Amino acid sequence: MKPSIRSVPPALGILTATAGLAALAGAQDGGQLYTTYCAACHGVNGEGAQNGQFPPLAGSPWPLGNPDRSIKILIAGLHGEVEVNGKTWNLEMPPQGAMLPDDQIAAILTYVRSSWGNKAPGVETSRVKTVRAATANRTTPWTAAELLKQHPLDVKPPVADLISYVYDGTWKKLPDFNTIKAAATEEEHNGIISIAKAGRKDHFGMVWEGVLDLPVDGDYEFYLAADDGMRLMLDGTPLGEVDGIGPIQGREKQAAGKFAKGPHKLRVEFFEFEGQEEIQIGWRKKGDKNWVWLTDRKAANKPKWPDIMIEPVAEKAAIYRNFIKGTTARGIGIGLPGGVNFAWSADHFAPELIWQGEFMNGGHHWTERGQGYEPPAGDHVVNLSKGEALPEGAKFLGYKLDPKGNPTFSMSIGKSRLLDSYKAGGSDTERTLVRTLSLTGEGSAVDVVITDTLPVQAISSTEFALGNLASVASGPPAPKPKNGKLVLTLATGQTATLLYRWK
Structure with a gap:
C-alpha cells in the first residue's frame, strides 16, 4: 500500500x-x-x-x-x-x-x-x-x-532493458520457469528488481531478464537472499541460489566470479510459497566496501552505533524512556533485577510488553540520537495489549520510584485514583513480574484490561494462560474474560496482585 x-x-x-x-x-x-x-x-x-x-x-x-x-x-x-x-x-x-x-x-x-x-x-x-x-x-x-x-533524471538504471514475468503456481522448490507460461509481462523502466510489481502475496513466481553493465574487468562478489527461493544467472550460467521455503534471515548466500568489463545478460528467478515475501540482490567489485543493489530491498547495514546495554545495577531497576518497538511513543521501559522487563504505556495506561533476559540496547538512541523504535534486547517478548486499559476519561498523573527503582504509576478515573506498582519476583528458574493494583477515592468500580491481544484460557478460577508464552494469576479479586479481553474489576478500596509468569 x-x-x-x-x-x-x-x-x-x-x-x-x-x-x-x-x-x-x-x-x-x-x-x-x-x-x-x-x-x-x-x-x-x-x-x-x-x-x-x-x-x-x-x-x-x-x-x-x-x-x-x-x-x-x-x-x-x-x-x-x-x-x-x-x-x-x-x-x-x-x-x-x-x-x-x-x-x-x-x-x-x-x-x-x-x-x-x-x-x-x-x-x-x-x-x-x-x-x-x-x-x-x-x-x-x-x-x-x-x-x-x-528535467529527466540523470540516472543509470541498475539493470538495463529489464523485463519481468509473473507466474501462477504453488512450489516449494524452484521450478523450471521455461516450461511455464507467464501470466503477465512488464517492462521495468526503472531497472529495479521488485516483487511488489506482482501485486500478490502467496503462490506465485517471477523472472527478471535484463543487462548488467560491469565497470571493469576483474573479480566480483554477489549477495543473494530471498523469502522463499531465488536463483541468479549471468550469461546463462547459474551464479548462486537460495532454494526451498523459509525466511530470509539465516539463508543469505554469496557468490563470486571473474567477469569482463561491459554488458552481461542477467536472469533472476524467484518463487513465493506462503507468508512473507522478499528478495535482495547486490554486487560489488572484490575489495569494495559497498554493494550496488539491483533490488528495491537492501540487506540491512550494520548499525552505525555501538552496543550500549542497559541493565539493573546493584539490584536497582533500570529505566529506558526512548521509543520502544511494540508500544506507544510514551512507552516507559523498566528493567528489573533478575531479567524481568516490561514497557508501560502512558498513552494506554498499561504494560504493553513483558520480556525476559536482557533489557534494552541504548546504542541506537544514545548515539547521535538515532531515529526509530528500538526492540527489547531480551527474549520471550509478550505483547499484552494495544488499546487503552482504562475507561474513557482516565488521565495519567505520572510515576514514582521507590529506593530500588521499582515504579508506581498513578492514574485518575473520575473521582477515583488507581495506583499500578511493579517489582520482580519468583526464583532464578521461574521469573515473575509482580503487579499490584489498588483503587482509592469515591468513584465506582473500574474495569482494568489485562490483555486485549492474546487468546485467554482458564487454568483455574484465578489463573489464565495468555497465548502460549505467559500466564497471569490473581486473587481475590481475579480477572475474568469479557468481550474477548481479560478484565480485572476493582472496587474502591480493593487491592489486587497479579503474577505474570513465562511458560
Whole structure:
C-alpha cells in the first residue's frame, strides 16, 4: 500500500556545507535551514523520516542533476505519486515559495546536493530568481510527470532493458520457469528488481531478464537472499541460489566470479510459497566496501552505533524512556533485577510488553540520537495489549520510584485514583513480574484490561494462560474474560496482585 498524507512540511541534513558551497548561497547556513524546514520529513540524515515513510534525499537522483527541478518543487510544491529508487510515495508537499526567499532556497539545495554522499554543484541565488520569475504564473503544485518531462533524471538504471514475468503456481522448490507460461509481462523502466510489481502475496513466481553493465574487468562478489527461493544467472550460467521455503534471515548466500568489463545478460528467478515475501540482490567489485543493489530491498547495514546495554545495577531497576518497538511513543521501559522487563504505556495506561533476559540496547538512541523504535534486547517478548486499559476519561498523573527503582504509576478515573506498582519476583528458574493494583477515592468500580491481544484460557478460577508464552494469576479479586479481553474489576478500596509468569 502506498503511504498517503494530506500535507507535510517543506521538502528537500545535519552538517554545514563547505565554505565554498555556502558562498554560492550567500551568507545563509544551508544545514541549519534544512534542519528547520526539511528534516521533519526527509530526516536529519536525508534518508526519509519515520523509517522511510517520507522520500529520501540521500542517494536519490531527484535533487541532483538540473537544479531547476528541485527549485520548482520548493517554490510551487509537489502533488501525487513520485518514485524514488524504485519505491513509490503519494504525498502532498505544500509550496514554500511564499515563505522562503531565493537565497534560502539556494542554500538548502546547495546543502542537499553536497551531503550524505550526494555530489552535485551548488545552486546560485540568481538561478532560483530566474526560475521563480519564469514560473510566476504557476498556481498549482507540480506533478512528477511534468517535472520529469522537463528535467529527466540523470540516472543509470541498475539493470538495463529489464523485463519481468509473473507466474501462477504453488512450489516449494524452484521450478523450471521455461516450461511455464507467464501470466503477465512488464517492462521495468526503472531497472529495479521488485516483487511488489506482482501485486500478490502467496503462490506465485517471477523472472527478471535484463543487462548488467560491469565497470571493469576483474573479480566480483554477489549477495543473494530471498523469502522463499531465488536463483541468479549471468550469461546463462547459474551464479548462486537460495532454494526451498523459509525466511530470509539465516539463508543469505554469496557468490563470486571473474567477469569482463561491459554488458552481461542477467536472469533472476524467484518463487513465493506462503507468508512473507522478499528478495535482495547486490554486487560489488572484490575489495569494495559497498554493494550496488539491483533490488528495491537492501540487506540491512550494520548499525552505525555501538552496543550500549542497559541493565539493573546493584539490584536497582533500570529505566529506558526512548521509543520502544511494540508500544506507544510514551512507552516507559523498566528493567528489573533478575531479567524481568516490561514497557508501560502512558498513552494506554498499561504494560504493553513483558520480556525476559536482557533489557534494552541504548546504542541506537544514545548515539547521535538515532531515529526509530528500538526492540527489547531480551527474549520471550509478550505483547499484552494495544488499546487503552482504562475507561474513557482516565488521565495519567505520572510515576514514582521507590529506593530500588521499582515504579508506581498513578492514574485518575473520575473521582477515583488507581495506583499500578511493579517489582520482580519468583526464583532464578521461574521469573515473575509482580503487579499490584489498588483503587482509592469515591468513584465506582473500574474495569482494568489485562490483555486485549492474546487468546485467554482458564487454568483455574484465578489463573489464565495468555497465548502460549505467559500466564497471569490473581486473587481475590481475579480477572475474568469479557468481550474477548481479560478484565480485572476493582472496587474502591480493593487491592489486587497479579503474577505474570513465562511458560
